[in-house]
Amino acid sequence: MNETVSPLLKVVVGIILLIVVAPLVVPLLMSISDTPFIVFPPQGFTLKWYGAVLANPEARASFLFSLELAAIVTGVSLLLGVPCAAGLTRFKLPGQDAILGLILSPLIVPLIVTGVALLQLFAMLGSRATLLQLVIGHTVVCLPYVIRSVSASLLLVNRNLEDAASVLGAPPHIVATRVIWPQVRPGILAGGIFSFIVSFDDYPISMWLADGNHFPVPLYLYTVIERSFDPSIAAIASLMIFFALLLVLVIEKVFGLSLARLAS
Amino acid sequence: MSRADIIDVTASSSQGLRAEREIPEGWISRLAGKAWSLLSGRYTGYLLVAPTVLFLAAWFLWPVLTMVYLSLTAHSVDGVMVEGFTLENYIRLFSSDLYFRILMRTIRIALMTSLFAALFAYPLAITIARGGPTLARLVTITILAPLLVNVVVRSYGWQTILNKTGALAWVLKLLGVSNPPVLLYTEWAVLIACVHVYLPFVVMPLAGAIGRIDRTVEEAARVAGATRFSVFLRVIFPLSLPGLAVGVSLVFSLSAAAYVTPQILGGNFSPLLGTLIEQQILTLNDWPFGAAISTLLIAMVLASNLIFLKLVSRRFARWTAGAR
Numbered sequence: 001m002n003e004t005v006s007p008l009l010k011v012v013v014g015i016i017l018l019i020v021v022a023p024l025v026v027p028l029l030m031s032i033s034d035t036p037f038i039v040f041p042p043q044g045f046t047l048k049w050y051g052a053v054l055a056n057p058e059a060r061a062s063f064l065f066s067l068e069l070a071a072i073v074t075g076v077s078l079l080l081g082v083p084c085a086a087g088l089t090r091f092k093l094p095g096q097d098a099i100l101g102l103i104l105s106p107l108i109v110p111l112i113v114t115g116v117a118l119l120q121l122f123a124m125l126g127s128r129a130t131l132l133q134l135v136i137g138h139t140v141v142c143l144p145y146v147i148r149s150v151s152a153s154l155l156l157v158n159r160n161l162e163d164a165a166s167v168l169g170a171p172p173h174i175v176a177t178r179v180i181w182p183q184v185r186p187g188i189l190a191g192g193i194f195s196f197i198v199s200f201d202d203y204p205i206s207m208w209l210a211d212g213n214h215f216p217v218p219l220y221l222y223t224v225i226e227r228s229f230d231p232s233i234a235a236i237a238s239l240m241i242f243f244a245l246l247l248v249l250v251i252e253k254v255f256g257l258s259l260a261r262l263a264s
Numbered sequence: 265m266s267r268a269d270i271i272d273v274t275a276s277s278s279q280g281l282r283a284e285r286e287i288p289e290g291w292i293s294r295l296a297g298k299a300w301s302l303l304s305g306r307y308t309g310y311l312l313v314a315p316t317v318l319f320l321a322a323w324f325l326w327p328v329l330t331m332v333y334l335s336l337t338a339h340s341v342d343g344v345m346v347e348g349f350t351l352e353n354y355i356r357l358f359s360s361d362l363y364f365r366i367l368m369r370t371i372r373i374a375l376m377t378s379l380f381a382a383l384f385a386y387p388l389a390i391t392i393a394r395g396g397p398t399l400a401r402l403v404t405i406t407i408l409a410p411l412l413v414n415v416v417v418r419s420y421g422w423q424t425i426l427n428k429t430g431a432l433a434w435v436l437k438l439l440g441v442s443n444p445p446v447l448l449y450t451e452w453a454v455l456i457a458c459v460h461v462y463l464p465f466v467v468m469p470l471a472g473a474i475g476r477i478d479r480t481v482e483e484a485a486r487v488a489g490a491t492r493f494s495v496f497l498r499v500i501f502p503l504s505l506p507g508l509a510v511g512v513s514l515v516f517s518l519s520a521a522a523y524v525t526p527q528i529l530g531g532n533f534s535p536l537l538g539t540l541i542e543q544q545i546l547t548l549n550d551w552p553f554g555a556a557i558s559t560l561l562i563a564m565v566l567a568s569n570l571i572f573l574k575l576v577s578r579r580f581a582r583w584t585a586g587a588r
Contacts, residue, residue: 005395012387023421040431084316091309110521113558117327177293221416237417244412
């Protein structure tokens with residue numbers, strides 16, 4: 001029974017979806033154009049722009065740095081966030097609302113403002129440890145995602161299973177690893193993936209805290225877009241889009257539509 | 265949980281335990297057990313939450329509050345801070361024609377982005393909530409996929425479309441438009457890209473809200489002779505308002521604070537508040553003024569949250585009072 005969606009609506013939705021994917025598809029087309037500048041429709045076929053990008057040491061350095069940063073941030077966010085989610089869901093804490101408010105407020109305050117506030121604080125403290133500053137800045141915004149998704153999975157844990165296991169004589173560590181862990185693992189995994197993506201994609205915080213030796217991919221891309229016009233930018237953009245598609249497939253495979261629930 | 269369920273559960277978990285005896289315990293499970301047994305103390309809850317709370321207090325609350333404080337101070341021409349509080353920075357922000365125009369442009373673009381995003385979101389959200397599972401899945405994935413693509417890449421994608429030699433100009437030429445308008449580096453480009461970037465933030469809560477509407481209400485309206493359009497206008501739209509409010513307040517906040525998209529697509533001709541903050545601080549080194557603009561941005565975001573959510577929830581309560 002599909003009549004609740006009229007044919008006219010389907011056409012409208014089709015057009016909107018085309019517009020939604022257009023800015024992701026057009027760079028792909030441009031990236032194989034055998035012209036020294038961007039022109040639509042693309043002319044000829046070449047993969048030399050991809051070669052140029054992959055051979056570029058600056059691009060590689062940025063990519064590796066972003067991976068390193070995102071990995072550290074994900075680790076720190078999980079280390080802080082998982083116990084915090086456990087504390088929030090398993091204990092009745094007076095002032096819980098205030099704590100929750102504090103945890104979620106980095107999602108409300110504009111990122112560009114959080115970034116500038118941190119820069120000003122680090123300047124005041126006389127700090128020059130760029131990597132540490134970037135890790136701190138990114139962790140502030142990744143924590144809410146981790147805590148939200150881990151809390152959601154902890155709330156779904158069936159307490160009866162734990163009670164049953166302990167009644168039958170399972171010591172606490174068996175309950176933890178055999179009963180609780182399998183139930184919260186998807187939430188922790190989702191939180192980890194989200195914080196990796198948020199850190200890897202961050203622009204508005206990095207723009208204040210990064211320096212020439214610690215230069216994440218989004219900042220690098222931006223400088224390339226500002227200074228050059230050949231299709232190699234389209235090639236970098238396409239590589240980023242492939243990377244994202246890969247992530248979509250992995251997430252779809254692992255979580256199914258729970259991605260939709262987490263994003264809303 | 266019924267009695268049969270409990271028996272079932274105990275049976276399966278005792279099986280799990282029997283299997284456990286055969287497996288030698290590793291140090292990981294011992295460690296986890298230690299950690300878990302700690303969870304029974306009186307202050308354990310606070311101990312678990314404390315690291316995160318302290319982290320955010322030190323690296324979020326403190327810097328943001330310091331910045332608000334900084335916006336109330338002044339500095340002399342050579343950059344030395346002057347003692348005492350002043351509203352000078354805020355007065356400058358509202359009295360200078362240039363800054364006031366940027367403020368108005370930011371509010372205008374944020375409002376128009378919210379409006380257009382809401383318009384495009386309805387067909388998508390209705391399809392997700394009411395279409396078949398395959399269709400809903402397809403639309404959801406297509407809508408969410410751009411979220412995983414970096415915002416710089418997405419803005420660049422629009423640049424390649426809106427360029428003078430871009431895809432849009434080519435399509436328009438095919439359609440016989442002789443002198444296609446160049447949208448790149450105008451407010452329209454910023455608006456189009458913002459709607460694209462922030463669309464999923466309206467679609468998802470809206471789809472949730474529409475999914476919660478009882479289908480029988482729609483069917484009753486149809487049976488009573490309402491057209492599809494009036495079902496939308498008088499049933500779906502009013503009942504989806506809470507979801508719309510959540511989405512629209514998100515889109516307003518995000519686009520008011522957008523930096524990358526206006527920089528790449530608006531060029532130097534239409535800066536928003538985000539660009540102004542960056543200029544004041546990194547180029548002109550005027551920290552108090554930059555702090556004042558940042559504080560204003562926070563205030564705008566909080567205000568939009570309050571206005572959209574509170575206003576709509578009150579309206580919603582009145583509109584649906586009879587239905588409950």
